[in-house]
Amino acid sequence: MPHTYVLLFSFIIIAAILSWIVPAGEFERVMVGEREIINPDSFAHVASNPQGVFEVLKSIPRGFARTQDISYFLFVTGGSFLIINKTGMIESALSRIVSSLKGKEALVIPVVVLIMGLAGSTIGLSEETIVFIALGVSLARAIGYDSLIGVGMIGLGAGVGFTSGFMNPFSVGVAQSIAELPLFSGIELRLVLFTVLWIVTSLYLIIYGKRVKADLTNSIVYDEEMKARNHADFQDLNTTENIEFTTKQKIIAAVFVGGFVVIAYGVMSLGWFITEIGAVFLGMGLISGLIYGMRPGDLADNFIEGAKDMMYAALIVGLAQSLVIIMEDAMILDTLINGLTGAISNLPSVLSAAGMYVVQIIINFFISSGSGQAAVTMPIMVPLADALDVTRQTAVLSYQLGNGFLDSIMPMSGILMAQLAIADIPYKKWVKFAMPLMGIWLAIGLVFIIFAQLVGYGPF
Numbered sequence: 001m002p003h004t005y006v007l008l009f010s011f012i013i014i015a016a017i018l019s020w021i022v023p024a025g026e027f028e029r030v031m032v033g034e035r036e037i038i039n040p041d042s043f044a045h046v047a048s049n050p051q052g053v054f055e056v057l058k059s060i061p062r063g064f065a066r067t068q069d070i071s072y073f074l075f076v077t078g079g080s081f082l083i084i085n086k087t088g089m090i091e092s093a094l095s096r097i098v099s100s101l102k103g104k105e106a107l108v109i110p111v112v113v114l115i116m117g118l119a120g121s122t123i124g125l126s127e128e129t130i131v132f133i134a135l136g137v138s139l140a141r142a143i144g145y146d147s148l149i150g151v152g153m154i155g156l157g158a159g160v161g162f163t164s165g166f167m168n169p170f171s172v173g174v175a176q177s178i179a180e181l182p183l184f185s186g187i188e189l190r191l192v193l194f195t196v197l198w199i200v201t202s203l204y205l206i207i208y209g210k211r212v213k214a215d216l217t218n219s220i221v222y223d224e225e226m227k228a229r230n231h232a233d234f235q236d237l238n239t240t241e242n243i244e245f246t247t248k249q250k251i252i253a254a255v256f257v258g259g260f261v262v263i264a265y266g267v268m269s270l271g272w273f274i275t276e277i278g279a280v281f282l283g284m285g286l287i288s289g290l291i292y293g294m295r296p297g298d299l300a301d302n303f304i305e306g307a308k309d310m311m312y313a314a315l316i317v318g319l320a321q322s323l324v325i326i327m328e329d330a331m332i333l334d335t336l337i338n339g340l341t342g343a344i345s346n347l348p349s350v351l352s353a354a355g356m357y358v359v360q361i362i363i364n365f366f367i368s369s370g371s372g373q374a375a376v377t378m379p380i381m382v383p384l385a386d387a388l389d390v391t392r393q394t395a396v397l398s399y400q401l402g403n404g405f406l407d408s409i410m411p412m413s414g415i416l417m418a419q420l421a422i423a424d425i426p427y428k429k430w431v432k433f434a435m436p437l438m439g440i441w442l443a444i445g446l447v448f449i450i451f452a453q454l455v456g457y458g459p460f
Helices: 006-017 055-068 066-086 089-098 105-122 125-144 149-164 170-176 186-215 224-231 247-269 274-292 296-308 311-330 334-345 349-364 372-388 392-408 414-423 426-455
Strands: 029-032 035-038
Touching: 006 055, 006 414, 006 426, 029 392, 035 105, 035 274, 035 334, 055 066, 055 125, 055 311, 066 089, 066 274, 066 296, 066 414, 089 125, 089 224, 089 247, 089 414, 125 149, 125 224, 125 274, 125 334, 125 414, 149 334, 149 414, 149 426, 170 392, 186 426, 224 247, 247 274, 247 426, 274 296, 311 334, 334 349, 334 372, 349 372, 349 392, 349 426, 372 392, 392 414, 392 426, 414 426
Parallel strands: none
Antiparallel strands: 029 035
């Protein structure tokens, strides 16, 4: 497995080569309210715009520019989190949690997965998971697991919720509005799907976690774990008794929890996104450092050190976006979508529903945004579903499952790569860990798609 940067750059090169082979084409875009969607009957070939060496090189800084909000979010949260971590509050709080969970550590996994899943299904928790990765890894190690469990509880938990999306306004909500379905209709089946994915994912993590807890050499990231445990700042909370939880640290903990309450309210009620979340996190870091007694110079040094740790992740986010830029500029993305949907247009209805699922999975490699994929594909899938006697609700289900599952393993996902960079997990080791679960998820999705089509998943 090549270096992550090499892997992403290779995909950019492949996309550029395709621009010389695949005919350029595009759909007309129309505005429906505040949303831009495509006219499914408007596809036409256009003059090709092949991407050369200079275009490939330009796509990289353009990718960084397009994702600068996420990159700065990483820098701000990384710097702020290190300030908070330097106060010792997290270590002391985790020590108390570990002491209270002796013999019941496995309960942490399903509870955290459930919390992240509910957030993913209701507020579309996605980019925001980056904030929780360091905390998830610390908690996992504190109770005897490894960093894969920490990222799994946070990232896979949010993935379970975002994909099942029983009330996700950014995926299901957008897709249903384009399909002219009542908002969040068909929620009953999606709740069953959420429950199944939650149970399966929790069991998968618990089984792996038990092996690691019994013998750390069973960890897929054993080398990385030994490196982390040999670090001067690491302290095994399983062997440490009564770490003092000082008054200052308790006040900082209150600031920490209060900050997340503010973030939750802002996201759910005020439409906040990563700019506002980053601002709150910055405030949490500065206030925590001042309460602990850090001098302004110490605050600055710690912030810079934490932000520096995010450089690897920030660059990955930009590289992932560069692939999209190449395909957009070459105008081959619409051609690929048109070809994929045409391939399933003559299949029987059950196979057509399964085919829609497969097509959405493939398209997800090129369009990682949930709402973006809905805006591009649903105007095509809805009339296609009507013609093939596939219910529109099933077409939406095919979209949401095809759009969500592989985000947890695709190297083109900037969010995933940022999570792995923060946790210091090599991509190839994450693939080894998560690939079996992805196969289970995809199989569960196919079963639900076929079931939905067989029962006439409504309302129409």
